[in-house]
Amino acid sequence: MAEVLAVAFPDIADTPQTRVLECIEVRSETADVKTFRFRDTHPDGALRFIAGQAALLSLDIDGARVERTFSIASSPMRSGGRANACATLDFTIKVKQGSRAARWLHDTLAPGMRIGARYPLGHFHLDALPAAPLALVSAGSGASPLMAMLRTLAAHAPDTDVVWLHAARSAADILFAGELAALQAVMPRLQAIVTLSAPAPGWFGVRGRLSRRTVSALVPDFATRAVYCCGPASFMAGLERIHAAEGTRRAPFHIEHFGPATPDVTPLAPPPDAVSSADVWHATLGARRFGVRDGETVLAAASRQQVVIPCGCASGMCGTCKLRCRSGDVVMQHAGGLSAQDEAGGWILACSSRLRSDVELDF
Numbered sequence: 001m002a003e004v005l006a007v008a009f010p011d012i013a014d015t016p017q018t019r020v021l022e023c024i025e026v027r028s029e030t031a032d033v034k035t036f037r038f039r040d041t042h043p044d045g046a047l048r049f050i051a052g053q054a055a056l057l058s059l060d061i062d063g064a065r066v067e068r069t070f071s072i073a074s075s076p077m078r079s080g081g082r083a084n085a086c087a088t089l090d091f092t093i094k095v096k097q098g099s100r101a102a103r104w105l106h107d108t109l110a111p112g113m114r115i116g117a118r119y120p121l122g123h124f125h126l127d128a129l130p131a132a133p134l135a136l137v138s139a140g141s142g143a144s145p146l147m148a149m150l151r152t153l154a155a156h157a158p159d160t161d162v163v164w165l166h167a168a169r170s171a172a173d174i175l176f177a178g179e180l181a182a183l184q185a186v187m188p189r190l191q192a193i194v195t196l197s198a199p200a201p202g203w204f205g206v207r208g209r210l211s212r213r214t215v216s217a218l219v220p221d222f223a224t225r226a227v228y229c230c231g232p233a234s235f236m237a238g239l240e241r242i243h244a245a246e247g248t249r250r251a252p253f254h255i256e257h258f259g260p261a262t263p264d265v266t267p268l269a270p271p272p273d274a275v276s277s278a279d280v281w282h283a284t285l286g287a288r289r290f291g292v293r294d295g296e297t298v299l300a301a302a303s304r305q306q307v308v309i310p311c312g313c314a315s316g317m318c319g320t321c322k323l324r325c326r327s328g329d330v331v332m333q334h335a336g337g338l339s340a341q342d343e344a345g346g347w348i349l350a351c352s353s354r355l356r357s358d359v360e361l362d363f
């Protein structure tokens with residue numbers, strides 16, 4: 001069993017690369033959620049990723065470049081347990097107010113169109129060997145990376161003990177309902193629970209927001225389950241508190257954290273490098289050179305000067321803003337977004353790094 005799982009969940013994903021993706025299918029999931037399926041146009045096919053990881057999509061919208069990180073909803077595996085070198089990439093995306101990237105994808109993207117992408121990104125993914133029973137907990141479209149995990153488990157470890165706990169507004173907003181029913185047929189220990197915050201009359205299932213009382217009633221062994229949680233920040237914080245309060249022998253609690261950090265719009269033709277007298281240090285990133293003020297993070301300085309660095313959480317957790325520091329002195333404080341191995345290899349997180357000298361950086 002261990003050998004099978006070790007193959008099914010390789011702990012080595014490819015290093016992030018910039019690729020061109022071609023849309024091959026668009027499918028409506030709910031009134032405001034669609035799944036976009038892509039193929040990687042590179043002759044070698046898709047890069048290897050681990051279920052739960054994400055991609056930065058680069059969209060050219062009305063003369064501006066809009067970049068946003070989205071979780072990959074598809075499984076990286078193919079039958080036989082090999083990392084899939086020609087996998088399709090699915091993104092299940094909700095239109096949210098103010099999300100220009102999601103709005104454009106919903107309104108404009110059609111099969112045959114191509115976009116830029118950088119992937120795989122992030123450290124929110126299945127462990128190589130799930131050591132404990134799992135709880136996959138989501139709200140709204142936070143179910144996307146968790147569905148990538150569940151699809152992978154269904155294909156390669158169908159006996160895994162998994163609770164799928166999903167919070168939605170109404171029955172019409174429940175994601176992946178049909179697929180969950182089908183997966184239960186092949187995963188005998190999969191328990192799917194949905195709670196609705198605003199159910200219509202006639203809903204006889206669980207209702208209300210997830211409180212400690214609800215969670216302990218629905219999942220009595222919650223604290224002993226390794227949790228993967230994705231949703232709004234307040235939702236994840238609440239669930240983490242419940243997980244901590246429910247027991248002393250706690251299993252790991254993983255969260256996916258994406259938040260607005262930098263403007264997502266960058267002019268396609270960036271302005272010439274501008275370094276002001278307030279800048280103390282200078283950073284070189286590819287062909288760009290920009291000033292960095294004392295105490296300012298590399299990411300904030302780059303954003304101020306319209307230098308694009310892929311970004312997810314802006315708080316040192318997701319690993320999206322990883323850069324290699326070729327030379328110079330950097331002080332970094334992050335929240336787990338970088339492995340010790342990467343740190344030793346000279347990688348930094350732009351959102352969590354401040355300069356002590358001029359630096360040379362690259363992707």
Ligand code: FES
Pocket residue numbers: 310311312313314315316317318319320321322337349350351352
């Ligand atoms: S943006 Fe997430 S670690 Fe920097």
